[in-house]
Amino acid sequence: MSQSIAPVLAEQQIDTSPTLTFEEYRVYQGEIDVKYELYKGKLIPMPTATVLHIKICEYLVYQLQRYLAEHNLDLVVKTGLGVRTDEDKSRIPDVVVCTQSLLEQAAARPGAGILEFDEKPLLVVEVVSENRRADYVIKRAEYELANVPEYCIVDPKNGKQKIRLFALIEGEDGYTYTDFLPGEEIVSVVFPDLILSVDEILNPPFVEQLVKAENAQLQELKQEATAERQHAEEERQRAEEERQRAERLAARLRELGVDPDTV
Template sequence: MSQSIAPVLTDQQVDDSPTLTFEEYRVYQGELDVQYELYKGKLIPMPTATVLHIKICEYLVYKLQRYLAAHNLDLVVKTGLGVRTDEDKSRIPDVVVCTQSLLEQAAGRPGAGILDFDEKPLLVVEVVSENRRADYVIKRAEYELANVPEYCIIDPKSGKQKIRILALIEGEDGYTHTDFFTGEEIVSVVFPDFILSVDEILNPPLVEELVKAERAELQESQQQVVIERQRAQEQRQLAEKLAAKLRELGVDPDTV
């Protein structure tokens, strides 16, 4: 998650908060309803997301889930899933795509749900909020170090709206990035035929409305199937009546 309000400490600042190991962080119990990331052993509290932030994440999860199902991929899309990026660093991206087996491994361990350093997700997504440097610089370096194949930064801030796709390209040293702006469509590197409108991501419809429309379309399709079946049955009955009439007249309907 990219909404940290805790500043990154410099060498000149004094920090007397406890330093945690990764294992201590995994089982750490802080304030209720507050998530924490780990940066150089220090806890970073994550504040409540804005409504736009929530809508963007829900829309991406909705689209990705349907994409993965349509392509019959054994992958999952999750929010709130941690990703360990270094010995004493762990992030909570807004959206994570990983294999089902990795999710099950994380579920089998005590404490928070976190993919360990050698359990790479295929894609992580961060929606930019106040701490822009964290998403564009600090987390970029962490995800690159962790060899995450694709890192997507969604920047909804007015006047700076864009989506940046950073990917590990064969033959390149580290991440290569491409920026997509309003009026364009993003193209994923990991999922090359997963294409979405930048405008729709930055100003997404409510997922509830999409689900309603999806259900209405399904019901209409089912009704059409029923109508076609009834029509076919009526044609069969008409054909049977015609055949019976021909037999009454001494005509074999199979020879007509």
């Protein structure tokens, strides 16, 4: 007897997660150790960062903070700061540069720290992790829509290593991009004096080592300055002793009836 075989239908995965408004997302309390982005009203959990990912972010924050301090700019560099990219979308870039006033506005609002759609950061950085399409295509489109002046993708994957800078150039329709490869230096459009080694960004030293080296250099400069001050003080004391000796000699000559100005 023949037996009919019913086709087996693959179960379709149905997204049963809640759809949130942006305001609901701003105050959403999920798992303690998980960060969520918002995409079309859906929560997107962010993967745990690798050590290399963390090092790259810390290195960029360090270099950007030094640059802003050297140029006396009223800007801040932050990690973990959200950027709203559309009505129902919000991202958490790896690094964000914005004005101090925008950060204070975000801090004054309840819930998560997120820059509103009309509060443009100057630069956002994403370090490529698991979902490459998200960084290269989806987020690129969102940051372009939000008119973020510069979007930097750091791609440390072996065989694909590069840094891609998207920028809004006057006269151009939307983002234009430039790829910087190992052995080259990147030049920012928003911060044209900021020039960094691609190799160091892709394989950065520990920031702690950089801070130690900088501190050692400061200590050396302090020691040199102290030695110079001591030398100047010794010269001043020597000059003062010579002056006093000359005054004593002049006084003794006058006692002997000799005009010291004629000697």
